[in-house]
Amino acid sequence: MPNDLSPTAPRPPLRLRNTTALQLTLLAVLLTGLLVVATGLGFIRIPAADVLRVVAGRLTGDPDWVRGMNDIFPVVVLDVRLPRILTAALVGGGLAMSGVVFQGILLNPLADPYTLGVSAGAAFGAALAILLNLGALGSASVPLFAFAGAAATLAAVVYLSSAEGLSSNSLILSGIIVASILSAGISFLKYVADEQVAVIIFWLMGSFASKSWGDVALAGASTAAGLGVFLVFAREMNLMSLGPQMAASLGVDTRRVTLTLLVTASLVAAVCVSVAGIIGFVGLLVPHLMRLVVGPDNRRLVPASLLAGALLLLAADTLTRAVLPAEVPIGVLTALIGGPFFCYVFRRQQSARRVW
Numbered sequence: 001m002p003n004d005l006s007p008t009a010p011r012p013p014l015r016l017r018n019t020t021a022l023q024l025t026l027l028a029v030l031l032t033g034l035l036v037v038a039t040g041l042g043f044i045r046i047p048a049a050d051v052l053r054v055v056a057g058r059l060t061g062d063p064d065w066v067r068g069m070n071d072i073f074p075v076v077v078l079d080v081r082l083p084r085i086l087t088a089a090l091v092g093g094g095l096a097m098s099g100v101v102f103q104g105i106l107l108n109p110l111a112d113p114y115t116l117g118v119s120a121g122a123a124f125g126a127a128l129a130i131l132l133n134l135g136a137l138g139s140a141s142v143p144l145f146a147f148a149g150a151a152a153t154l155a156a157v158v159y160l161s162s163a164e165g166l167s168s169n170s171l172i173l174s175g176i177i178v179a180s181i182l183s184a185g186i187s188f189l190k191y192v193a194d195e196q197v198a199v200i201i202f203w204l205m206g207s208f209a210s211k212s213w214g215d216v217a218l219a220g221a222s223t224a225a226g227l228g229v230f231l232v233f234a235r236e237m238n239l240m241s242l243g244p245q246m247a248a249s250l251g252v253d254t255r256r257v258t259l260t261l262l263v264t265a266s267l268v269a270a271v272c273v274s275v276a277g278i279i280g281f282v283g284l285l286v287p288h289l290m291r292l293v294v295g296p297d298n299r300r301l302v303p304a305s306l307l308a309g310a311l312l313l314l315a316a317d318t319l320t321r322a323v324l325p326a327e328v329p330i331g332v333l334t335a336l337i338g339g340p341f342f343c344y345v346f347r348r349q350q351s352a353r354r355v356w
Contacts, residue, residue, distance in 0.1 A: 020300045023293060027307035034314055035089065039081050041322035046073050054078065087211040088317040088330075089310035090219035091272040092282055096309025097226055098265040098272075099283030100290075100302055104237045105261050106168040112284040113269035115172060116157045116262070117179035118150045122273040124182045125149020127189040127200045140214075142203070143274040150270030153178055154263065166258050167244075206277035206331030208317050215275050226268035227306060233261055234298040241296065279331045281338030282309055288342070 040046040050069055054077045057065030066074055098113035106115065114120075129145035156178050161170035186204075190197050230237075236257045239247040244254045269283070286309045287301065294300040313330070316337065320328045 020294060020304075024300075024303055024307065027304060027311065031089065031307055031311045031314070034311060034318070035085060038085050038314060038318040038322070039077055041318060042076070042081060044072065044076055046077065051077055055082075083213050083216050084208045084211045084317070084321075085314060086216045087219050087275060088208045089314045090216065090223050091208075091276045091279065092313025093306040093310040094219065094223040094226060094268045094272045095279065095283040095313070096286035096290075096305040097223070097230055097302055098269045099309075100287045100298065100305045101230060101237070101261050101265040102283070103287055104241055104298060105258055106172060107241065107243075108168060108172065109288070110284070111172070112280075113265065113272075114278075114280070114283070116175035116266055117153045117182065118266050118269045119273055119278045120179040120182035120186070121153025122146040122150040122270060123204055123278060124185050124189070125152075126203050126274075126277075127186055127193075130196055130199050130203065131189050131193050133196075143218075146274035147270050149182075150273060151267065153182065154266045154270070158259070158263070166255055166262075171262070202329065203277050204331075205329035206279040206334075207329055208276055208321075209327070211275075218271060219275050222268050222271035223306070226264055227302065229260070229264045230302045231299070233257055234302060237261065237298045238296075277329075277331060279313070279334055281334050281342060282313055285338045285342045286312060 036048050036051050039051045040048050050073055053065045053069065054074045057063065057074070058078060095113050099111070102111040102113060102115050103109060108115075123146070125145040125148050126142050128149070129142045134141040134145065157171065157174045158166070160174040160177070161167070163170075190200055193200055236247070236252050239250050239252050240254060240257065242250075248254050272279075286305050290301055290304045290308050294304045313334070316333050317330055320330060320333050
């Protein structure tokens with residue numbers, strides 16, 4: 001009898017495929033609705049109908065869509081709010097997808113996009129750019145150094161763990177070692193930063209303030225590329241969840257697949273961190289929640305996590321931007337909300353295992 005995750009297994013039953021399509025459609029509709037509502041919220045309230053008219057006018061190039069509207073509305077929607085809102089959604093989706101890959105490849109339920117030290121490398125690069133006042137060279141200098149730091153950290157972790165064939169234990173241990181060294185380096189940079197230490201701390205807490213369409217394009221390109229790679233290798237990820245030996249016996253090149261997926265997921269996370277700073281718990285919490293909804297099959301789990309991650313981070317950003325009396329750094333808010341909620345989910349799963 002063929003394993004239900006093997007390449008020769010039959011396609012899922014029609015009822016299951018229809019259920020998954022319905023779930024993904026519902027998530028997409030919720031995300032679209034939140035995008036419209038969030039764009040209208042803020043110091044200047046804009047009706048949802050006017051938001052849709054502004055977007056339609058920009059997409060079609062027809063000025064009749066915005067005729068008779070307050071002149072400030074298109075500026076607020078297109079130049080201020082929409083870049084920030086779309087960046088938040090794309091970063092949330094990218095982090096959630098990366099979390100699915102890390103948990104599936106490393107076979108560790110506590111793995112997240114920062115397991116291999118990507119966040120520490122990005123933080124070190126950004127802190128170095130701020131300390132050297134490289135922001136004077138342009139607004140892209142800090143994100144560029146953050147991405148370079150994350151990519152260099154990934155290369156160091158892969159190099160350290162390659163002697164043992166990129167096993168999950170060696171990758172996690174290498175990530176911990178490199179992240180610890182970089183954390184010490186960040187502490188030293190904050191010690192010598194003097195008056196710039198506040199800027200470093202603020203970046204480390206994450207923020208979507210002052211985002212541009214360039215940030216949207218960067219986050220969108222990396223998230224779309226990551227989604228394509230993850231869906232191509234979704235069946236291999238399913239097989240690798242059975243263990244490396246079983247996957248190899250079923251014809252999976254475990255080393256190549258592991259390296260491809262981990263590098264891709266780490267680079268997606270690196271772009272997200274370079275754009276928005278360090279935002280925790282999205283990549284850890286969302287994959288667990290979506291497994292309860294759509295199941296463990298990565299062909300369904302990856303797109304569901306993308307939509308749910310975008311929905312979660314956009315909701316958190318809207319809360320801190322338009323609802324709370326003062327804007328709280330998004331990384332702090334996700335930790336305050338996600339930490340207790342993840343404890344609840346973890347406790348519930350432990351109780352269910354004891355019952356069985």
